[in-house]
Amino acid sequence: MFSGGYQGKYIRINLTNKTIKEEKINPEWQRKFLGARGLAARFYYNEIGNKVMPLSSDNKLIFFTGPLTGTTGPATTKTGVATKSPETRQYLCSNGGGFFGPHLKKSGYDGLIIEGKADKPVYILIEDNQIKIEQGENLWGKTTKEVNKKLKEKVGREDQVASCGPAAENRVRLSGIQIGDRSFGRGGAGAVMASKNLKAIAVKGTGEIAVNEPDEFENVVKDAISYVRKSKANHTKYGTAQYTAVMNELGCYPTRNFQTGVFDGIDTIAAEYMKENFFIKNLACFRCPVACSQLCEVKEGIFKGAKSDPEYETIGALGAICGVSDFAAIIKANEICDELGIDTISVGVIIGFAMELFERGYITRKDTGGLELKFGNGEAMVNMIEKIAKREDIGDLLAEGMLGIAEKMPQMQKYMMQVKGLPLAAYDSRGFYGNALTYGTSSRGACHNVGGWSIRDELLSGEYDRFAIEGKGKLIKSIQDTRGYIDSLGICTVVRSGYGFTNKPRGKVLEYLTGYNFTPELMTIGERVYTLERLIINREGRFRQDDIIPERFRTEKMPEGQAKGHVISDEMYNTMLDEYYEVRGWDRDGRPTKERLQKLSLDDLI
Amino acid sequence: MKITIKYFLDFRKITGHSKEELFLKNCKVNVKDVFKVLSNKYQIEFEKVVSNGIVIVNNRSINQLEKENTILKDGDELIIMPMISGG
Numbered sequence: 001m002f003s004g005g006y007q008g009k010y011i012r013i014n015l016t017n018k019t020i021k022e023e024k025i026n027p028e029w030q031r032k033f034l035g036a037r038g039l040a041a042r043f044y045y046n047e048i049g050n051k052v053m054p055l056s057s058d059n060k061l062i063f064f065t066g067p068l069t070g071t072t073g074p075a076t077t078k079t080g081v082a083t084k085s086p087e088t089r090q091y092l093c094s095n096g097g098g099f100f101g102p103h104l105k106k107s108g109y110d111g112l113i114i115e116g117k118a119d120k121p122v123y124i125l126i127e128d129n130q131i132k133i134e135q136g137e138n139l140w141g142k143t144t145k146e147v148n149k150k151l152k153e154k155v156g157r158e159d160q161v162a163s164c165g166p167a168a169e170n171r172v173r174l175s176g177i178q179i180g181d182r183s184f185g186r187g188g189a190g191a192v193m194a195s196k197n198l199k200a201i202a203v204k205g206t207g208e209i210a211v212n213e214p215d216e217f218e219n220v221v222k223d224a225i226s227y228v229r230k231s232k233a234n235h236t237k238y239g240t241a242q243y244t245a246v247m248n249e250l251g252c253y254p255t256r257n258f259q260t261g262v263f264d265g266i267d268t269i270a271a272e273y274m275k276e277n278f279f280i281k282n283l284a285c286f287r288c289p290v291a292c293s294q295l296c297e298v299k300e301g302i303f304k305g306a307k308s309d310p311e312y313e314t315i316g317a318l319g320a321i322c323g324v325s326d327f328a329a330i331i332k333a334n335e336i337c338d339e340l341g342i343d344t345i346s347v348g349v350i351i352g353f354a355m356e357l358f359e360r361g362y363i364t365r366k367d368t369g370g371l372e373l374k375f376g377n378g379e380a381m382v383n384m385i386e387k388i389a390k391r392e393d394i395g396d397l398l399a400e401g402m403l404g405i406a407e408k409m410p411q412m413q414k415y416m417m418q419v420k421g422l423p424l425a426a427y428d429s430r431g432f433y434g435n436a437l438t439y440g441t442s443s444r445g446a447c448h449n450v451g452g453w454s455i456r457d458e459l460l461s462g463e464y465d466r467f468a469i470e471g472k473g474k475l476i477k478s479i480q481d482t483r484g485y486i487d488s489l490g491i492c493t494v495v496r497s498g499y500g501f502t503n504k505p506r507g508k509v510l511e512y513l514t515g516y517n518f519t520p521e522l523m524t525i526g527e528r529v530y531t532l533e534r535l536i537i538n539r540e541g542r543f544r545q546d547d548i549i550p551e552r553f554r555t556e557k558m559p560e561g562q563a564k565g566h567v568i569s570d571e572m573y574n575t576m577l578d579e580y581y582e583v584r585g586w587d588r589d590g591r592p593t594k595e596r597l598q599k600l601s602l603d604d605l606i
Numbered sequence: 607m608k609i610t611i612k613y614f615l616d617f618r619k620i621t622g623h624s625k626e627e628l629f630l631k632n633c634k635v636n637v638k639d640v641f642k643v644l645s646n647k648y649q650i651e652f653e654k655v656v657s658n659g660i661v662i663v664n665n666r667s668i669n670q671l672e673k674e675n676t677i678l679k680d681g682d683e684l685i686i687m688p689m690i691s692g693g
Contacts (some may be wrong), residue, residue, distance in 0.1 A: 234688050244689050456690050462669045562665035
């Protein structure tokens with residue numbers, strides 16, 4: 001069916017039996033789900049059932065690249081992973097950049113499924129078609145940086161290595177998988193990896209990826225690169241941090257655990273301040289002309305020497321949400337999150353929640369091991385991340401994630417900024433009503449990406465008012481479906497428009513690559529992926545009652561800024577949710593109807 | 607009438623300010639008129655530069671109002687920032 005873009009096979013490794021198999025991929029699945037996030041979800045549907053516990057040996061890590069991963073196009077860097085999340089206890093999809101996916105593809109495989117559990121620590125080494133399970137006891141206990149540096153000697157670059165850190169070894173439910181400076185951050189895939197006694201996967205691929213019409217493909221790629229360079233100049237200059245001050249001005253920058261949308265310490269966490277005082281150089285993922293990652297270093301003070309590349313979301317979570325205006329503390333916190341292998345968003349929002357409990361007197365210095373865990377205390381925030389990683393003091397409870405904390409402290413749920421167990425990103429829905437649906441209906445729990453990043457459309461489109469509920473169901477569905485196919489292609493979303501990948505897909509890049517005319521089908525594929533994910537989470541017990549936003553957004557008016565006075569009442573939210581279900585073809589409880597499944601050729605899954 | 611303008615990122619570099627106040631004699635002024643004043647002040651075609659950015663009057667984008675014909679009143683706040691896109 002395809003004459004390029006795909007290798008047509010994947011590796012299945014069972015760590016219990018130490019078996020390594022090469023298996024073919026049904027091309028019909030690739031036609032229907034593209035690759036990466038979509039294809040990984042399709043395998044998840046078949047292989048990870050309801051009874052599988054996230055940290056049991058029955059859980060699997062399902063990695064897939066997309067058709068564009070590893071090709072010469074701009075930012076063809078992404079790989080998707082699907083697994084059952086220890087943090088949300090349901091389906092998780094996460095995508096990561098760096099050079100890991102491109103090398104997996106060049107080694108001759110579209111994906112990698114890991115199952116079972118090794119009897120002692122191991123790592124996987126893939127060098128083209130030579131795949132080995134190697135002894136990894138000497139790597140256990142090491143930070144991701146140490147592991148990736150060590151395995152770099154075998155494969156060439158640190159970002160060809162995906163590893164989990166000490167937090168994952170301690171089964172911290174917020175632990176990610178680190179790929180050099182990038183990560184599969186959200187949902188706790190790192191803890192799943194460590195529960196299998198798997199410390200790392202190192203990949204080196206030297207093979208080719210077939211292209212159906214190479215000359216035409218290269219012409220499109222050239223145009224895409226030049227468009228992206230120009231249109232994403234601010235991403236190169238400032239990274240995603242460029243939005244920090246802007247979101248604050250718009251009154252939706254979550255501050256002190258979302259108690260307000262305006263941060264008074266904004267000047268020292270904004271992009272310009274970061275550039276002037278901490279920036280060293282840009283870092284780039286595979287074939288990326290944008291290089292949005294801004295490597296920063298602390299030059300003086302107690303965090304002197306700390307180095308990391310804080311993104312908008314990280315600055316939000318470890319900055320304003322914790323009330324921290326000391327950018328050096330944010331760099332340090334980001335560095336230790338990367339090294340210990342913890343998701344910066346989840347940990348920041350959970351510490352922000354703990355800070356609010358501390359200030360309200362529900363927890364004290366006895367619980368925090370002596371830390372004065374007040375908003376704005378950057379040093380305490382950094383120390384608390386270490387306590388979470390080591391499961392010390394209240395860090396042991398916080399390491400359980402929002403769902404685990406809610407079980408122990410049910411009366412504190414009103415302060416928890418999460419949906420389906422996943423902490424929110426750095427946008428306050430009271431400043432953009434559609435963003436409430438983004439969080440509420442995102443298939444992996446509160447996520448600004450999977451759930452559909454609505455900020456631009458809500459702000460700029462003449463069609464929508466950011467403070468109105470009308471039309472938001474239709475808008476969020478369209479953004480989610482767009483993201484559904486983009487995450488399945490193997491590219492970074494930042495460069496998508498360079499290829500013509502919008503909500504009205506155009507161009508011929510996929511035809512030139514694969515020989516199959518995917519473009520007219522892309523939005524349907526995106527909807528199919530999203531609906532498949534919904535079938536999965538329905539199966540896992542998630543319905544309308546789980547598509548709910550935090551109590552704070554529903555009951556507390558925004559106290560200041562551009563969104564002052566705004567609140568999203570239950571009635572307003574339910575009206576948006578009803579509209580969303582209707583345009584999605586889901587019933588009132590949030591289940592896809594038979595008719596919609598038939599329309600999307602998913603009726604074989606009924 | 608007095609209009610407050612806040613600039614972000616590139617627009618701070620162009621103007622050298624993060625915030626400024628414009629005092630306009632005419633009482634019926636729209637966004638386009640403000641751009642003309644800024645073009646003269648900074649010797650740059652402001653309307654053209656802003657076409658790649660976002661302009662907000664009080665808390666709404668001019669795209670949701672009357673675009674550049676949006677009428678301003680005394681005390682209004684204008685925000686001028688670069689285009690945003692997801693990441």
